[in-house]
Amino acid sequence: MKVIRNKTRVVNIGGVKIGGNNPIAVQSMTKTDTADVQATVAQIKRLEKLGCEIIRVGVPDMSAALGLSKIRKQIRIPLVADIHFQWQLAVAAINQGVDKIRINPGNMAKDNLAIVLDKAKARKIPIRLGVNSGSLKSLPQNRYEDKAAVMVRALAEYIRIFENADFRNIVLSLKATDVPTTIKAYQLAAQKFAYPWHLGITESGVAEVGIVKSSVGIGALLAGGIGDTIRVSLSSEPEEEVRVGYAILQSLNLRNYYPELISCPTCSRAQIDIISLAEQVHKEIKDHPRAQWRLPLKIAIMGCVVNGPGEAKEADFGLAGGKREGLFFRQGKIIKKIPEKEFFRVIKKELAPWRR
Ligand code: SF4
Known part of the structure; x- marks a missing residue:
């Protein structure tokens, strides 16, 4: 049986295209101190060998941001900067030549977000708009509205801000630690938006538990045609995240990676x-x-x-x-x-x- 994938827009992340009919890309996130360029590059190179196609690094401060171009020059796969709260870090990361940034717009003031959008637009790089259940500001509007609906509402609000700024180079995610909430949120949102979807079950736990949660959550969405790139989040080595990611895709005949x-x-x-x-x-x-x-x-x-x-x-x-x-x-x-x-x-x- 072949999975029929939802039609989404194509977004180019440093040469790796996601969305549309492009292969569902497997990505991971480094677990080193990003400011330690040598250790971060070494980890990314190990992941490249295993087939990791996009790599994200956390950028908690300016010393991490200012090392990004050195990392970028030494790796083959697109580099994504993960930024929270400080718009200055997003601007610095874009100036350093990253291929995409991931932000949670809920924790940036609107004026500052506008500066980031202008910068990304000028460099033609995409932004992932990632809503996580843990950082939701709004509450259910009535007793019938559940967390998944609140997440989708928050996402819709951010998309509107981006589109009003004529910024459509967007990837979306809606992660919750709870599998049914995640599935429901993505299903609701996929009916409304055709931007490519980054799938994951956030903070899913140690390998034994996290692999099951990720496989069930990501697998259920993929089987329903939703998903353009995946990241398996585990309290484990990132190599395991890449292997499990491919195993999920292969089990649904979406990628053929291993014998x-x-x-x-x-x-x-x-x-x-x-x-x-x-x-x-x-x-x-x-x-x-x-x-x-x-x-x-x-x-x-x-x-x-x-x-x-x-x-x-x-x-x-x-x-x-x-x-x-x-x-x-x-x-x-x-x-x-x-x-x-x-x-x-x-x-x-x-x-x-x-x-x-
Ligand atoms: S040993 Fe034979 S019957 Fe038992 S599980 Fe293997 S193939 Fe099946």
Whole structure:
């Protein structure tokens, strides 16, 4: 099944286009002190290797803002400055050559916001208008209005200010920590505005919890056709955010980034150790993104004859386990029977020609 995406305007972020029919971009945010240029660049380079397509950095003060051009010069992907409260930082970031800024207009005075919009317009860079549930100023207008509606109302107000200033180079987001509120807010707003959507569940927690919340929230919106770029926010390494982002997109057939590994959960019928083998193969593919594989590539590791031969046959290659041995399939044909201790070696060898 193919997801039908909502039609949104195209916005160019330093050469990466989002919205319209462009691929849904995966982004992350650095967790270093932005003023520490060396550490920040090193982290961004690690993320670039994993396929991060847009990177955002926090700009809490002028020393962070004044290091942005040095960071920009040393990285390949677009740089986004995340700014709150101080319009001077937004202006400094734009002067430093960033590719986009993210602001929460609710915490900037209107006159100062006008200066920022003029600057961004002159440099032709987009602004993400990000409303977060935690920084809402207005309250429900009546007892029937919920938080999602309040978020959409705040967003609509900011969009009106931007449009009145003839500024339409906009990306939108409406993040809440609560998944149903986030989903509802985006769904309501997507009916009203055709600007591209940045999706995320804000402050979603440690990896184990945050991955589930992000997958459910971002996944539900994407499945409904909403979303042009995603950021998985985790209290974890940013590398994990990028991997999970691609996994969400791949699970909905929206991007094809990694070889697909089908492995059964194993049960009492299995007479081979599926879990260790699947983990070994997963480790082999997880740090090697799209650029390093000929895709699509599907690998199946199955425990027994119940579903094994069927899945293995549909894969480019795979294994269907038997008693301490397994049938090795390639392109739907049984190639050979191999002993369990040979499984990983055979799969690793089979993976080699699929690497670029
Ligand atoms: S493929 Fe076989 S071993 Fe694996 S879960 Fe299914 S029945 Fe169990």
